[in-house]
Amino acid sequence: MGRYVIRRLLQMIPVFFGATLLIFLMVNVMGDPIAGLCGDRQCDPATAAQLKKEFGLDKPVWQQYLTYMGNLFTGDFGTAFNGQPVTELMADAFPVTIRLTIVAILFEIVIGITLGVITGLKRGHPVDTTVLLLTLVVLSVPIFVIGLLVQLLLGVKWGWIEPAVSPEAPFDELIVPGLVLASVSLAYVTRLTRTSIAENKRADYVRTAVAKGLPRRRVITRHLLRNSLIPVVTFIGADVGALMGGAIVTERIFNIHGVGYQLYQGIVRQNTQTVVGFVTVLVLVFLLANLLVDLLYAVLDPRIRYA
Amino acid sequence: MRGATHAKWAALATAVALAATACGGGGDGGGGGADGVVSSSWGDPQNPLEPANTNEVQGGKVLSMIFRGLKQYDPKTGEAKDMLAEKIETTDSTNFTVTVKDGWTFSNGEQVTAKSFVDAWNYGAHLKNNQKNAYFFGYIDGYDQVHPEKGAPTAETMSGLKVTGPRTFTVKLTQKFSTFPDTLGYAAFSPLPQAFFTDHAAWLAKPVGNGPYTVDSYSRGSQMVLKKWDGYPGTDKAQNGGITLKVYTDNNTAYTDLVAGNLDLVDDVPASQLKNVSADLGDRYINTPAGIIQTLSFPFYDPAWNKPGQEKLRTGLSMAINRDQITETIFQKTRTPAKDWTSPVLGADGGYKEICGSACEYNPTEAKKLVAEGGGIPGGTMTISYNADTGSHKEWVDAVCNSINNALGNNKACVGNPIGTFADFRAQVSTQKMKGPFRAGWQMDYPLIQNFLQPLYFTNASSNDGKYSDPEFDKLVNQANAETDTTKAVGLFQQAEEVLKGDMGAIPLWYQNGSAGYSDRVENVTLNPFSVPVYDQIKVK
Amino acid sequence: MPEPLEPYEPLESYGAEGRAVASTGAGGTADLGTAEAETLEKTLDGPEGSGPEGSGPDRKPRSLWSDAWRDLRRNPVFILSGLVILFLVVISLWPSLIASGDPLDCDLSKAQEGSQPGHPFGFNGQGCDVYTRTVYGARTSVTVGVCATLGVALLGSALGGLAGFFGGAWDGFLSRITDVFFAIPVVLGGLVLLSVVTSSTVWPVVGFMVLLGWPQISRIARGSVITAKQNDYVQAARALGASNSRMLLRHITPNAVAPVIVVATIALGTYISLEATLSYLGVGLKPPTVSWGIDISSASPYIRNAPHMLLWPAGALAVTVLAFIMLGDAVRDALDPKLR
Secondary structure, three states: OHHHHHHHHHHHHHHHHHHHHHHHHHHHHOOOOHHHHHOOOOOOHHHHHHHHHHOOOOOOHHHHHHHHHHHHHOOOOOEOOOOOEHHHHHHHHHHHHHHHHHHHHHHHHHHHHHHHHHHHHOOOOHHHHHHHHHHHHHHHOOHHHHHHHHHHHHHHHOOOOOOOOOOOOOHHHHHHHHHHHHHHHHHHHHHHHHHHHHHHOOOHHHHHHHHOOOOHHHHHHHHHHHHHHHHHHHHHHHHHHHHHHOOHHHHHHOOOOOHHHHHHHHHHOOOHHHHHHHHHHHHHHHHHHHHHHHHHHHHHOOOOOOO | OHHHHHHHHHHHHHHHHHHHHHHHOOOOOOOOEOOOEEEEEEOOOOOOOOHHHOOOHHHHHHHHHHOOOOEEEOOOOOOEEEOOEEEEEEOOOOEEEEEEOOOOEOOOOOEOOHHHHHHHHHHHHOHHHOOOOHHHHHHEOOHHHHOOOOOOOOOOOOOOEEEOOOOEEEEEEOOOOOOHHHHHHOHHHOOOOHHHHHOHHHHHHOOOOOOOEEEEEEEOOOEEEEEEOOOOOOOOOOOOOEEEEEEOOOHHHHHHHHHOOOOOEEOOOOHHHHHHHHHHHOOOEEEEEEEEEEEEEOOOOOHHHOOOOHHHHHHHHHHOOOHHHHHHHOOOOOEEEOOOOOOHHHHHHHOOOOOOHHHHOOOHHHHHHHHHHOOOOOOOOEEEEEEOOOOOOHHHHHHHHHHHHHHHOOOOOEEEEEEOOHHHHHHHHHOOOOOOOEEEEEEOOOOOHHHHHHHHHOOOOOOOOOOOOOHHHHHHHHHHHHOOOHHHHHHHHHHHHHHHHHHOOEEEEEEEEEEEEEOOOEEOOOEOOOOOEOHHHOEEO | OOOOOOOOOOOOOOOOHHHHHHHHOOHHHHHHOHHHHHHHHHHHOOOOOOHHHOOOOOOOOOOHHHHHHHHHHHOHHHHHHHHHHHHHHHHHHOHHHOOOOOOOOEOHHHOOOOOEOOEOOOEOOOOEEHHHHHHHHHHHHHHHHHHHHHHHHHHHHHHHHHHHHHOHHHHHHHHHHHHHHHOOOHHHHHHHHHOOOOOOOOHHHHHHHHHHHHHHHHHHHHHHHHHHHOOHHHHHHHHOOOOHHHHHHHHHHHHHHHHHHHHHHHHHHHHHHHHHHHHHOOOOOOOOOOOHHHHHHHHHHHOOOOOHHHHHHHHHHHHHHHHHHHHHHHHHHHHOHHHO
């Protein structure tokens, strides 16, 4: 087990280099970012050349990459175009996004799995149909509209929440944005749980457990749910990274200055330093989340074992 | 029972009101009257907050509060009035002598002197400082040495600037430019304190200027708190206790926060909410003209778009666009159909005149005829390029194309061509890669007709993205710049504009208005001709 | 790459009670083949089982897949969802069958107007007829949705399945590749990969979605295969010397496919929306393409004033997703031996 974890941690090294190189190249392929800095007019050529030199954009790509990686290992993530160090941006954005992600994941776990168990046990029941309809609404109405309506109703009409999250973004202000962010993932988690439960509820060990006279609750949580959770855990594990980096719409609507927002800004302004810096950290999050998921497999299903 | 309910509601209402006030006042309990603090929506400035490096409206908001230059544009008329300038004298429109008023200081107590200006301008012009507005100093003699087109600078300062006394300095230009003094209200010409040069990083973290406000705290990316400067020597003292600028990720969120009572001022109401402003805000909404014009430019560098006789095609396309309908439906009247290539904020004296006339009126029959006479659309289909990431251009581009298609009776005549990022769009525009018309927007730097014509349509001018060129136009602009009589100069610029109309060098679409909504805590909210709120005049009830 | 890894090994002794019970149940019969095992299960199955179908007159052993097909043909849910999908295909191919107008015919003076004679769904923000655009949008949206989903499901489950089945170095290699692809932000990927494409067909967009979408399914498939691999009948089949391909196709796939189907059918809806996101980034399908996603996005900001502009294309998307979710459910049921 310990050796397995160490191996997995070692595997992160090539992935880290591969991913940063890939992202670095991709942002470079997008072309000249300087043209966008002068508004609707042309930068004067001398200033443009000077800016390129300052951001190191006048060197060949491989040299830029080596310089960047060299700086990275001294803790220097470079500077955004507005003169702010990328580490400062990350220090502002990541704590907020981590809180938002935790809220969203909690919703997925609590609401998603509960609804999944209920609908899985009661297939065809009105509850099942209602949840299916909700799923369809969440999938076909853009998250933008859901967020807007929630903000309008809860924030303006009823005054339950502040429509915009404050810069400090404490947990209580992130509950509603977290729910909105989780909405599409909730659809996945619910249906994954439902299917697994429906499939496993006829499994022999469940019937035996029932036959043994174990209480229904114990059968569901200890036997049925535990064996049904592997796909759900896989999904949620993969979703952690997606939620952290891809909450662009939710973050914009609720004024959350998080990773998704900063990453998007970095990409459209073609700022290599910001984009690579943020993605690098996200890759590490992916890798750790996946490792955690793989270890959870063994907890949920002891037949799976790590050498 | 009834009484109890009533009391409960009253308590609730009080609680809500208290909460709203607390948030609206930036949480500092600023109270009302002259000490009241106004919270206003903001966007993260794209560039470091240096006067000569700020070329967009968000950074401009801060500069408008913490700096005062030699001239100040009147918030209502746009007229350039003396602010720190006691007098600016010239006899030949080339050599100017500037006298700075006595008694002005920066908020850190340092005197504003002639040197404060000259040092600031030399900093702004010098290549090594990467100032994006450096070209503003391009008319000054010696600019070529500090900011050469290629290679390293050969001088540290511009030879055209000379400090001749504690409060006087002279400016020598490279050419005649009679309205030069009127350009000095632009933020790039602001004076800078010595602290800017000695401890630059500290200055950027908390800028110090000479305007009616001082920066109290600045947390990058989230908010800036500005306080009224009690020692401000000018006449336009702040009418409120301070301004809190809050960064919003989206203008729609800011608008929602305004409606919810958490924000006092939103200066950029999203287009999708314009239908709701009267229901949400009543009369707390302003929509005033600003010095911004939007046009369609043509790639004159593409042979397919630069054939003789194509002025008819371009005029026909102009007449195929139903400006009235688009500004009313898509923009809810926050744009005004364009009737010339300048802006109504100039006023008739400043050179605004409905020069475009019938060529900017919707006339589908005539449009179809002219397009055919002009040889038809090159290749049968044309694209209108725009950037997709900011500014929601898609809607109006689609509407313009639909209008053209309907007029020409061909659903394939015009399609929008979105380009992913603004940077990419600008890169393609500035390297002459456009294959068809593309969107162009111009926000004036100073309210002069010269600023709407010369940078955009003079041969090889800095923002002449379409590479329009007409010797007649160039000649008239040069004559106008040399003319010392303002009225005559304006007349010559208008003649140049007539030349532009004959060629239809760019299709004027509409003038952009500034729009803003505000809460019932504040009053006397106005926007200046640059669509920046006049913060110092806002009063808190 | 370091030495081959051997992450997953079956435990010699089964600890948890669930497994011990399982081995007394189906375990003993697994080597006899699925059909017999199913019969045994059916006798245990309560009233919820689909009773008489499997025990029809012809009791000769059939393959799992033909069994599944027999089940499907009689499942009303399958028939209904099939009909909806057929209808979508027909209007995708011949939209003019039910809509006579031109989706590009727009009159700005009618912008945002509601329902009126001849225009049952009203007009959108550009004054185009919403009904006509909804009908014409089916082709793009259904093609993108279905093709991207199929591509993602096939590529993702193949790579994920192999990683899960073989484990060790294969798993390490494939999973880390998955991680790298997962790390590419969609916006960046779209701006880089699609901006160089000049083709105006849907295929670059579909290809892009497959390229960035497969890691999700791959993860799910890998997890499912890892679990399914531990089942007693798989172990038994391995002990009997069954080939890898036989085990994968006959024993593991039917037991591991359910989560893949669930994720894929839901993802179908998100791909249709993603197409619009790409269009808005200026890198997706070029105008004047008509699609539900584009119409949904452009109607979204106006939800307060003109919800009808959003309602119809979103409704069409919902019906499509519903049809595929139901279809997926029916297929999953048909492949589940325990339900027989």
